[in-house]
Amino acid sequence: MTTTTTAVSKTFGAYQDAAVRDPVIITENGRPRTVLLAYEDFVRLSKRDRRVDLTAELSADEIVAVEAVEMEPGLDLLNGELLPAKV
Template identity: 85%
Template sequence: MTTTVAAAAVSKDFGAYQDAAVRDPVIITKNGQPCTVLLAYEDFVRLSKRDRQVDLTAELSADEIAAVEAVEMDPGLDHLNSELPPAKV
């Protein structure tokens, strides 16, 4: 169960909240509003692996655009085409 606690309380008894965060995330509030989460390192690593890098297509070079355009989907995945919206004519 997630715990919510004021920042002042965390500063007074950090060790206890650090121990609690190993079991479940601890939401730390400032002026009554959530501002920080204290969580186990393993949870941080797991969540970090889910991060995705986003690049703007406007920043791609002509060679990179050509490489993307040349890619062909594996024929075994043709069934996924049915999930695409209808092509605009």
């Protein structure tokens, strides 16, 4: 569901109830600005495991493994993204 900030300010309770079922996208000047969602959804999204590895910290074996990766059949056109740039 998408609505405007004006509509939310007039009938917040209704949108709060709607957000329990599905997130409500709130727009301002025609652009998405915020999302109203159920607390349980917020908690679930907040707990998602996030892992960030710096490429400088990869071992030589990990670099070799990454370089050997190929796309699934049918996505071969994306293999070009894995090849070093030709200068």
